[in-house]
Amino acid sequence: MGVPTPSTHRVIELDALRGLAVIGIVWMNVYAFALPHQAYHNPVVYGAEHAADRLIWAVSFVFIEDKFRTLFAMMFGAGCLILLEREAARPVRKHYARMVILVAIGIAHSVLLANNDILRGYAIAGLALPFFVQLSHRALYAVAIGFVGVHVGGGIVVFGSSVLDFYAGRMGTDASLFAERNFGADEPAVRHALQLGSENFHGRITRRSADILSQLREVAGSVPISLAGMTLGMALWKDRMLAREWRTFRMQRLAAISAALSLPVLLLLAWWMADNGFPGALVGASALVLSAPFDTLLALAYAALAMAFFSASGRLTSQLACVGRLSLTNYLMTSVILAALFASWGFGLFGEVSRSQAFALSFVPIAAISLWSPFWLKHFGHGPFERVWRLSARLLS
Template identity: 45%
Template sequence: MRGPFASRERVAALDALRGIAVAGIALMNVYIYALPPAAYFNPAAAGGEGPLDWIVWGLSFVLVEDKFRSLFAMLFGAGVAILIERASDGGDAHPIRSHVFRMLVLFAIGAAHAVLLANNDVLRLYAMAGLFVPLFLRLDARKLLIAGGILMAIHALAGSVIAYQWLTAEPGSTLALMPAQIFGSDPAALDYARAIGMESFGERLPRRIYGFGAALETQIPGIPSALGTMLVGAALWRNGLLKGEWPRARCIALAWKMALIALPPLVALMALDWGAGFTGAMVGPVALFWSLPFDLMLGVGYAALAMAFFAERDSALRRVLAAAGRLSLTNYLLSSVVFALLFYSWGLVLFGTLSRSGALATALIPIALMMAWSQPWLARFRQGPFEWLWRGLARGRFGPILR
């Protein structure tokens, strides 16, 4: 076990975990660029051209979809706890005010990202949910876990009310058509999605600016679950797991426990989608409400497994992942730039031309880039360009970026 943690010490294993998270997010975000939006959740909507595509969907649903996003949110919550601890230790008289500024700047970066590149941007959601994290940081690790669980349960229960309305709606009604258009295989909705997938940058920019408010409204219901996930991350920091203080055997035991709890329900939910014929009224609730608690559990398992292998031993792999993790914001945005250049009309125009498995293969491009460039960059610079921009704007002053 490691010794007592110094508040300003970097935990290499925690940085490596961030690298894993940002790479894992790319494995699912590729579908937002490559296929109509409904296909992100629903293989019957588009991209399911053969058995391999359905296998890719099944494995992604159980092992990838929202697991790495949950992991990213957990690490975000842990990061908030770390920064506020450091601010307090460093004599900052207004740590909460500094935190609010950081969240406002992050929201602005996310807003630009959403308008210019990825309308599914999570930075806006993290900024909104992150505003509330300090309200809970007086709690100990156990109470943070309980608070996170309660918030996730509220999200799942409230979503179940919506799911009941969708599943029992009269055929042809607005309430029945909405999930079919968003999550299902509605032909008109898919034709519209294909049309906007091929639009020019000049067409896309005003449309996304005009629709920014409506897109943001769809994220607001996700604040409780995102906040709950962040509180779990703060708890795992407080209890020592993310500090690398747990023995390897304890980490592996937690990973097994989370997998045994989460995997059977996730497989059952996958079967539920399949049995319902991938109707939007079933796919939506499964993806947005019912799978999230188990996604979070598996994310905790992934975190424990990574800490088991990276906390106590240095390796070339840990150094590569840790460098990518230290530049996680820049690498997240870099992935969007790469995907835009691959799939949008101002790039290689691959939108709608690849199957699900083919699209997944292209996700290896930004992952390889982030693993290749992060170490050389950090050898010369203190932080990534967008990390430097975020911190500088939040502080109102820019520190040196060169080493």
Template identity: 35%
Template sequence: MGDDGRTENARLVTLDALRGFAVMGILAMNIVAFAMPEMAYVSPRAYGGDSAADVAAWALSFLLVDGKMRGLFSILFGASLLLIVDRAEKSGQNPASVHYRRMAWLAIFGLCHFFFLWWGDILFLYAAVGCIAFLFRGWEARRLIRWAAGLFTLGVLLMTLLFGGQLFLASSAGDPGAAPSRVTAGEAIRDEYAKIDTEVRDELALYRGGYLPILDHRLDDAAAPFAMVLVNLLETLPLMMIGMALFRNGFLTGAWEPRAYRRTAWRWLPPGLLLTLFLCWLMGNAGFDYLLSLTVFLAWAQPGRLMMTIGYAALLVLLIQRHAAAPWVGRVAAAGRAAFSNYLGTSVVMTTIFYGYGLGQFGAIGRAPLYLFVVGAWALMLLWSKPWLDRFRYGPFEWLWRSLARGAMQPMRKDEAG
């Protein structure tokens, strides 16, 4: 029993540390979206591309971070879904009731996060997709991976048809002999994307202002969280299914041999990196054209992101296992156990720094120096999470979520009876 306890603890530490790396990495991905207009994340031409250092910062983010940390977080969400379902079954609870109560409250948190704090919320997306992912909880790992690959491929193809079709029309509208209908459609698409520069200026004015105009803008855009679910469903659901499979087969809990993790990293990371590097060159060579950049981000970059996400996961498991006894791994794992609090806390801190109702630094800091804020936030996550969890059972928002989902105040302090 003691050995089983140690094995279970090692499994949970591996998952928690992976989640800690993911929530820290998500900030490295989101920092530009906190500090600059939305389109600046996709293209340095829109904003924050005035210097070679800024363009290099964009390229490094696109190559190494964009989508990979969110992908890892989505995979871990799928793994956590199964972990909670398994625990509910073992304790005699109704797994569906436990899961859907959690997702309902997560959706509410997500909507509050979107409307009252930051437009980049992913919690509502996870809650909505998590309701669907639950339906596959009984599938075995190979079946989950096969279906996830199929759904993911379908999503890439649909996005390619949508944005690639626009790109073709816009690019070929000026061809000699082009049909009038094609010319008209292509010019309309070009005109639509030409509005982005005006939208960037409007966004700068909005987020440099007070809180109420920002809130009013979000309320006017009330359909955005639901649209995000539709746009991201065929990326997020497959990732959650992969997470469920990798939890079932022991990959995410460190049950594989080290050489298997190394083999997985070598199989997926180099080709994913090369594909992403090519797309980075393609966008740069086109002067970071808005339509091409969006096509890359929403369609063509997805396969490379998935490959790199799997490669990163393998390397991180190896790193965690190799340094399992190191104090820093314990701190990363604590940040992962409090990932919900760290994710929401990051939004509070960053919007306060950058928005006009806080310190008013929106659009005022270069792209490259923004990563100093990332390092500072990482330090805060690592400093507060472990001391807090040494004393309390859960992070603050984890406790609130758990209490709401269970319909009763949960014990918070470790010396309270559970």
């Protein structure tokens, strides 16, 4: 299918990178729809019937989990910077209007479909982005590193006690119980998660609507790491890497260094959790805290590799660019498709599949957005939710 010619100001490789990020997010979101939430990070909790399931978990932890979310945050930061620099009148006011509408879309998304919606966190973090617009790319790199440090420091405060308790054999403390209920195989907690995943549509809306404020408080904890990705994306745009103005060898070298620094540590963390039997304390600390700097580095490696090898005239690049230009719509539509597969009001496959089967089913929404995006752009231009976002923000500003 023919691909629309992008307007002259678009960098098609940047759109393609955004499309790659959307697809990568689906590879992890499928577990949030298919399995109890404890199993999202922990393979022994549920759905690990065969060695293939453990292998899928290991590949996901090392190469996918939080790498594509970070990549998406990078694209979000770069996109916001482009708009802030391009707007001739009231750029900051228009930016805040876009963030207000985005958090409203995210709340609706989280109530109706996805417990792990990222739009709310991005919108809240995005409120701070105008304060960084005037910084140089070097200063933005430093800010990104600082936000990673804030995230890791806060995570150590939250998970440090549970890790120490695990090695000391103190399994009945509040910290240990919290970790095991949320990241371990605590049977009552897993049964409760299975019950929630099987509720009907009305029950879900009622429960999630009553809990919006506490959900936003939880989302606020992701703001530092989201800002790390966003300011890194801003830095890479100002440094012209995301504008594809670096030499290919320079981008390849950045990718190689970033991968060499991150992959050994991620492999070591995966071994550490598996060797200890996947206790909740180690799984929570590894997945959410200790891996964060290395997730960011590997996401940077992916960005550099993509910008080095994407070609504006290439078929794959053009296809991914179509997915990326409809990133908001496609992100939401993948949730619609995953809900249709796993929710009780759809095919009801929640809790009925293994991890490897869930991963295989993730290619259903990926195939759908890959097929429909070029068609929609050719005939309608902007995506439906991009249009709603733009028009609503314009009215609000």
